[in-house]
Amino acid sequence: MAKASVKSDKGHSQGTDGRATLDLVAIAYVYDGCLYLAVTRRCTLHCTFCPKTHGRWTVAGNSLHDDPEPSAAELVAAAEAVGLERHQEVAFVGLGEPTLRLPVVLETAKQLRARGFYVRLVTDGLASLREGHDVAPLLEGVFHEVDVSLNAPDGATYAALCPNPYGERAHAAACEFLRRVRLYVPCAKATVVAIPGLDLEACRALARDLRVELRVRPYFDPLRGEPHPAPLPPSANRPRSSSVAPPEA
Numbered sequence: 001m002a003k004a005s006v007k008s009d010k011g012h013s014q015g016t017d018g019r020a021t022l023d024l025v026a027i028a029y030v031y032d033g034c035l036y037l038a039v040t041r042r043c044t045l046h047c048t049f050c051p052k053t054h055g056r057w058t059v060a061g062n063s064l065h066d067d068p069e070p071s072a073a074e075l076v077a078a079a080e081a082v083g084l085e086r087h088q089e090v091a092f093v094g095l096g097e098p099t100l101r102l103p104v105v106l107e108t109a110k111q112l113r114a115r116g117f118y119v120r121l122v123t124d125g126l127a128s129l130r131e132g133h134d135v136a137p138l139l140e141g142v143f144h145e146v147d148v149s150l151n152a153p154d155g156a157t158y159a160a161l162c163p164n165p166y167g168e169r170a171h172a173a174a175c176e177f178l179r180r181v182r183l184y185v186p187c188a189k190a191t192v193v194a195i196p197g198l199d200l201e202a203c204r205a206l207a208r209d210l211r212v213e214l215r216v217r218p219y220f221d222p223l224r225g226e227p228h229p230a231p232l233p234p235s236a237n238r239p240r241s242s243s244v245a246p247p248e249a
């Protein structure tokens with residue numbers, strides 16, 4: 001496993017130079033030409049289609065089980081160690097919800113943007129609901145792109161696929177976050193995972209209502225990490241007509 005010495009104040013094992021040793025693959029990794037930074041393993045959601053929910057922590061061949069909760073300096077150092085300069089885009093992403101550590105994400109993203117990298121945030125869109133205030137303006141001038149995981153066309157399906165403390169209203173909050181983000185960043189997108197049985201046409205209609213592009217991400221069996229048909233939870237397997245909902249994320 002790749003390791004590097006970077007400054008840390010979090011009690012990681014110390015090298016002879018007094019600097020901590022971090023597992024880089026737990027922080028930065030490359031997938032499909034993009035450099036990803038994993039800021040935390042914590043989530044607000046408990047998605048049924050997520051490998052983490054099923055005890056699998058492997059992404060792009062890397063185990064992300066450890067959660068070093070890196071500082072901005074550590075994130076940048078980890079990115080550099082896995083070839084930052086060879087990439088044009090850096091994305092803040094899971095396994096975990098980046099906005100749970102928003103100050104660190106903003107600080108890191110600002111540094112990377114100032115160096116000329118295209119900076120993208122992948123989020124559940126629940127930051128404003130969680131924090132109790134509108135977070136979208138904080139993203140202005142920091143991110144080139146924000147991708148919000150809508151996950152479903154309506155609150156009931158969302159709550160079935162992504163159990164969370166807010167229940168069905170989390171979906172509307174994510175939609176509203178996407179509406180707000182669209183005002184502050186050049187590119188805002190909605191995403192869904194192509195889970196077998198999910199009404200993608202209703203998701204497309206929702207994205208149109210929100211005036212954003214919908215990106216459909218491939219579904220991978222969360223237990224096996226490869227394409228595999230799997231049923232939706234019973235409450236998410238509703239007739240198409242009842243899963244169409246006006247708008248969010």
Ligand code: SF4
Pocket residue numbers: 042043044045046047049050051052053094095096097124
């Ligand atoms: S928000 Fe992302 S990382 Fe968290 S449980 Fe859902 S899919 Fe997994």
